[in-house]
Amino acid sequence: MEFKFTQENLNRIEQETKKYPVRKPAVMAALYIAQEQNGYISYEVMKEVATVLGITEEEVLGVVTFYTMYHQKPMGKYHIQVCTNVSCMLRGGYEIWNQIKEKLGLDHMAVSADQKFSLEEVECMGSCGTAPMIAINEDYYENLSKEKVEEILNGLSATLSKEEGV
Amino acid sequence: MEKILLPDIKNLHLIDVYVSNGGYNAAKKAFTQTPDDIIDQVKKSGLRGRGGAAFLCGLKWSFMPKTTDKPKYLCINGDESEPGSFKDRQIFEFNPHQMIEGAIITCYAIGAKTAYVYIRGEYHKWIKLLQKAIDDAYANGFVGEKMKETFGTNFFCDIFIHKGAGAYICGEESSLMNSLEGKRGYPRVKPPFPAQNGLWGCPTTINNVETIANVPKIIEKGWEWFSNIGHPKHPGTLLFGVSGHVNKPGVYELPTGTLLTDIIYKYAGGVPNNKKVLCVIPGGTSMPPIRGDKLEGVRMDAESLKEVGSAIGTGGVIVMDEDTDLVKVLARIAHFYHHESCGQCTPCREGTGWLEKILKRIIAGKGSVSDLDLLITVANQIEGNTICALGEAAAWPVKFMVERFRDYFEQRVSKEISLPVANKVHSMRQTAVPLADVKN
Numbered sequence: 001m002e003f004k005f006t007q008e009n010l011n012r013i014e015q016e017t018k019k020y021p022v023r024k025p026a027v028m029a030a031l032y033i034a035q036e037q038n039g040y041i042s043y044e045v046m047k048e049v050a051t052v053l054g055i056t057e058e059e060v061l062g063v064v065t066f067y068t069m070y071h072q073k074p075m076g077k078y079h080i081q082v083c084t085n086v087s088c089m090l091r092g093g094y095e096i097w098n099q100i101k102e103k104l105g106l107d108h109m110a111v112s113a114d115q116k117f118s119l120e121e122v123e124c125m126g127s128c129g130t131a132p133m134i135a136i137n138e139d140y141y142e143n144l145s146k147e148k149v150e151e152i153l154n155g156l157s158a159t160l161s162k163e164e165g166v
Numbered sequence: 167m168e169k170i171l172l173p174d175i176k177n178l179h180l181i182d183v184y185v186s187n188g189g190y191n192a193a194k195k196a197f198t199q200t201p202d203d204i205i206d207q208v209k210k211s212g213l214r215g216r217g218g219a220a221f222l223c224g225l226k227w228s229f230m231p232k233t234t235d236k237p238k239y240l241c242i243n244g245d246e247s248e249p250g251s252f253k254d255r256q257i258f259e260f261n262p263h264q265m266i267e268g269a270i271i272t273c274y275a276i277g278a279k280t281a282y283v284y285i286r287g288e289y290h291k292w293i294k295l296l297q298k299a300i301d302d303a304y305a306n307g308f309v310g311e312k313m314k315e316t317f318g319t320n321f322f323c324d325i326f327i328h329k330g331a332g333a334y335i336c337g338e339e340s341s342l343m344n345s346l347e348g349k350r351g352y353p354r355v356k357p358p359f360p361a362q363n364g365l366w367g368c369p370t371t372i373n374n375v376e377t378i379a380n381v382p383k384i385i386e387k388g389w390e391w392f393s394n395i396g397h398p399k400h401p402g403t404l405l406f407g408v409s410g411h412v413n414k415p416g417v418y419e420l421p422t423g424t425l426l427t428d429i430i431y432k433y434a435g436g437v438p439n440n441k442k443v444l445c446v447i448p449g450g451t452s453m454p455p456i457r458g459d460k461l462e463g464v465r466m467d468a469e470s471l472k473e474v475g476s477a478i479g480t481g482g483v484i485v486m487d488e489d490t491d492l493v494k495v496l497a498r499i500a501h502f503y504h505h506e507s508c509g510q511c512t513p514c515r516e517g518t519g520w521l522e523k524i525l526k527r528i529i530a531g532k533g534s535v536s537d538l539d540l541l542i543t544v545a546n547q548i549e550g551n552t553i554c555a556l557g558e559a560a561a562w563p564v565k566f567m568v569e570r571f572r573d574y575f576e577q578r579v580s581k582e583i584s585l586p587v588a589n590k591v592h593s594m595r596q597t598a599v600p601l602a603d604v605k606n
Contacts, residue, residue, distance in 0.1 A: 019326040025348035028331055066350040067331035069287045085249045087409035089498055124249035125288050128409035129416045138290040
């Protein structure tokens with residue numbers, strides 16, 4: 001599928017390039033912006049990023065595949081990230097991981113059929129003092145219990161059905 | 167005890183509050199002195215890096231060439247991805263201007279015109295908070311060209327945030343520079359060291375967020391004041407991030423040399439249900455663990471921890487109570503380093519996977535005593551044989567956990583040495599065609 005940055009996003013990328021003596025470092029920001037616009041990083045997106053920054057497609061591909069936060073397939077509207085690293089694990093991270101897995105019927109990096117939810121088991125997110133934690137898209141939810149997780153997930157579902165009702 | 171980094175001042179993250187509490191006065195003072203004076207004071211203060219290696223900060227700065235036609239750079243490391251570390255985000259959230267002021271002073275001292283703050287991509291919230299603080303600092307003339315007027319100096323510098331995208335390895339300084347250049351975050355071979363050949367081949371200094379945040383106070387109050395706090399060989403305070411089995415997990419700013427038992431029992435409220443401590447990792451998961459029965463008298467600073475066979479790392483203290491399954495914990499740690507190995511060096515790329523597989527075999531009840539020795543052998547083969555310190559970070563927890571908790575691990579494996587598969591070489595020999603027959 002053809003991909004072109006919107007003019008506004010092109011301006012944002014130009015702004016990013018000004019931070020550096022060369023254009024290439026803006027690739028990381030450009031990929032975030034592309035992911036925001038397109039939902040995921042497709043081959044066409046990489047081509048466009050390469051053209052805009054004047055770097056090769058291979059260089060872009062190298063960056064995309066190195067970092068875990070760039071997704072090469074569409075993720076759910078709510079991308080749920082559960083930390084199970086040591087500090088979270090000691091305070092029930094795996095119970096929460098299993099609870100969410102069961103409730104959504106999803107496994108690591110799986111997306112629900114309606115594209116509303118996706119699930120990822122992530123490495124330490126830097127919330128060890130407020131463990132266990134999950135992140136939904138960009139927001140952290142900390143000091144969790146099974147009840148709180150239930151509440152958060154129900155809240156998301158309620159928002160979704162409300163949106164569909166409108 | 168006075169807090170240096172996270173004082174109890176309400177709304178200190180706001181620029182007005184920071185300024186009314188004497189903020190940016192240290193920078194003003196710094197500009198009345200020469201860059202060499204600043205480096206000298208930081209050297210004398212004894213400030214050591216807060217990112218893990220505890221290297222002398224002033225000494226690192228002095229490696230920057232004085233005469234060069236290339237631009238110089240400062241990178242501030244806020245990648246904060248070591249499991250058990252969650253201190254830098256406190257600075258971004260509660261005292262960002264002190265880090266910004268520290269960045270200005272450091273840039274002046276090393277002659278850098280640009281500072282990049284590398285922050286892990288997951289920290290969306292803290293990136294926004296720091297960006298707001300930087301924008302305010304620009305608007306008030308503390309950063310950028312307007313600095314000249316504000317401070318009455320010819321010097322000015324810019325501060326930019328570079329957002330990571332999910333890679334533990336980018337906390338390693340040379341990997342961080344590659345990531346900042348818009349490349350895969352592969353660590354570089356050293357030498358050349360960053361002070362000679364860093365960002366875009368130019369002289370570069372990389373410091374941790376917490377290290378930089380200490381600088382304004384050293385300039386403001388003097389190196390003697392700083393060097394008298396905590397342990398004389400590792401002075402100042404540390405942001406100890408306490409997590410795991412404690413009643414009050416969180417970040418506690420305490421002088422270096424504080425007793426580990428005080429951190430656990432006095433500040434973090436002790437262990438839930440008064441359980442015993444089985445194991446403590448003192449500085450993030452890559453640091454050698456300490457046995458729960460050996461905590462008495464252990465002090466939290468680089469020198470004291472070296473004496474007990476561990477290291478201060480990032481000051482991320484992970485406490486595990488007596489009911490913790492250490493094999494599962496170690497397997498989780500091994501999984502982490504396997505996942506985060508960048509794959510450049512074979513010992514790390516392959517070895518981290520083997521460590522994880524062996525530990526999972528033990529969890530599955532199929533481990534033998536020889537597996538424990540195998541774990542140590544594999545760890546030893548990784549250690550020292552890789553470009554960057556991720557090799558050590560992966561090897562140390564396994565090696566020292568198995569060595570120090572040998573009794574515990576032996577209870578989890580079979581004493582008999584059994585081979586999980588039939589010996590294929592023997593069976594092949596029996597059915598092999600005799601050489602004479604082959605010739606015919």
